[in-house]
Amino acid sequence: MKRTLKITGLLAGLAMGATLATPATAQDPFTGQLQQFGMNWCPEGWHRADGSLLSIAQYPAVYSLLGTRYGGDGSQTFGLPDLRTRMPVGYNAQLPISVMTGTTTTTLLLSNLPTHTHDLQGDETGPVTNQPNGTMLGTFPTASPIYSSGNGTVPMNVHIVQITGGNQPVTIQSPILATNWCIALEGIYPPRPD
Incomplete structure (x- = not known):
């Protein structure tokens, strides 16, 4: 009889505990939290961090957390923050929060190149x-004369001096892996530290 009462009491206690409101778990995000996901959609309660x-x-x-730092x-x-093709970094006094900088x-x-010289290439055989x-x-x-008084209108062989670059942009982007950044619109309101 005592054993039956103990089991019945234990089951009743478990049933009551299951019906009470449970506190937030470690799975609940903070409102405004940014998170990367491997799928191309955001879970319910989240929004893509796309500058919307x-x-x-x-x-x-x-x-109340973001204000107009990211627009509006x-x-x-x-x-919202726009993390499309952007890599987030920590902020500091020189780089305030929400500042977007850099280029790909x-x-x-x-003026970007160090001072340097190039040898003029020639052929070891005579002209x-x-x-x-x-x-x-x-x-x-x-002591042989090698200069002309002409205007220099005939192009030399293209292999002697070649133009490079042509003022075209060059890629400076680091290797990347595209993922889906989302921001929590629902969750625990983050408490400020004391």
Whole structure:
């Protein structure tokens, strides 16, 4: 009889515990939390971190955390962070929170390059023609005249001096793996530290 009462009491206690409201678990996100996902959609209660403008009236808790740092007019709308093709980094005094900076390409200018020299390439055999078109410099005997008083209208062989770059942008993007950044619109309101 005592054993039956103990089991019955234990079962009743478990049943009551199951019906009580449970506190938030470690699985519940903080409102405003950013999270990467491997699928191309965001779970329920989350929104893609794509710079969208949301209604302040519909998401007052998220607005109270983000304000207009990421866009919006502050009276009707606020913006979400835009992490499309962006890599998040920690903020500091020189890089305030929400600042977007950087680029995936750059154009190198002469001023970007260190001072350097190039040897003018020639052929070890003596000159065999008077036509500069499509040829390269040959070795001249000492004291032989090698300069012309002409205007230099004939292009030399393209292998002597080549133009590189052409002021075209070059890629400077680090290797990446695209994932789906989402922001929690629902969850535990994050408590501020004391």
